Each structure stands twice: as structure tokens, then as C-alpha cells.
Amino acid sequence: MKMVNHYIKKNNHKKYNIMAKVHAYLNFNGDCEKAFQFYETVFETQNIGMYKMGDMPPSTEFQIPESAKEKVSHVALFINETTMLMGSDVVEEFGQKYQAGNNNYIMLDVDNPAEAHQLYDRLSVNAKSLEMPLAEQFFAELYASFIDQFGTPWMIHFEGNKANSM
Secondary structure (H helix, E strand, O other), X not given: OXXXXXXXXXXXXXXXXXXXXXXXXXXXOOOHHHHXXXXXXXXXXXXXXXXEHHHOOOOOOOOOOHHHOOOEEXXXXXXXXXXXXXXXXXXXXXXXOOOOOOOEEEEEEOOOHHXXXXXXXXXXXXXXXXXXXXXXXXXXEEEEEEXXXXXXXXXXXXXHHHXXXX
């Protein structure tokens, strides 16, 4: 933060209105659990919850294949006070394809629905792929996943009243 304040002062800029928290979201090819066990030792912290695909509530929109039920649907650990490392396994039956080197997202964790809509509306313009349009999910009031027009993968997440719902 000292560096940011120095830059702002030196270049006569006003302070930014920081909106979303930025987290790294990693996708794995079936070894997410093992990877996060390793990251726990690296960052000397424990994950704050690991959920498997089989833990998801039943849905009429999609069925979880038996072969995917033990794969990780979501895991997170704090690497400092405000930044998390998050991840999940890719399930090809859901239309996802794991690709080494292109297996991460920038996740914007926002404080309110208006911010979620604003960021989604702006970032998804001419998106190459809308994986999940901004909508309510069982784990968040609002969530979206997409690849922007430049090929950058994004997630927008507003947990809202669904905090600790898993």
C-alpha cells in the first residue's frame, strides 16, 4: 500500500475507489484436493472449506456424473488478510476443458448486487464465452463466469445472504 500511496502522491492522482477484492481462482484436472493440501503447507494455513461435486444440491438443470462426485467443486484458503487462493476440478461433462497454462480466473468478490451487475455489464461486453451469466446460484446471490473479449477469464461473485450456505 505504501507504493500505491507514493505513486498517487508523486503523480498527483487522487486515491482510487477500490471496489472488489481480487482473488486467484485455479482450475485443476482432478488433483485440486492434492494441490490445496500442498498450498496449505506453503502458506501455513488451512482451507476454509472444501466441497465436492457430490455435495451440491440436486438440480433439474444438470446431473452430476458418478465419476465427478469426488472431484472438488470449490475450495479456498486465505494467503493474507484480504486475498484468497481458490480452486476446483474441471468436469468435462459440464462443458469445461482443462488446459494447462490457461487454467486460472480472476475472481472479483464484490460487496453488493449493484457492483456485481456493474462489473459484469462492463467486463462481459463482446465476451468470447459466457460460461455462466450473472445469476443466483446455490452458493451465491449472484455469480458469473466468462471469458472477456481479450481472452481473460473472469468470475464475479456476490455471496450475500448465501454466506456459509454450503
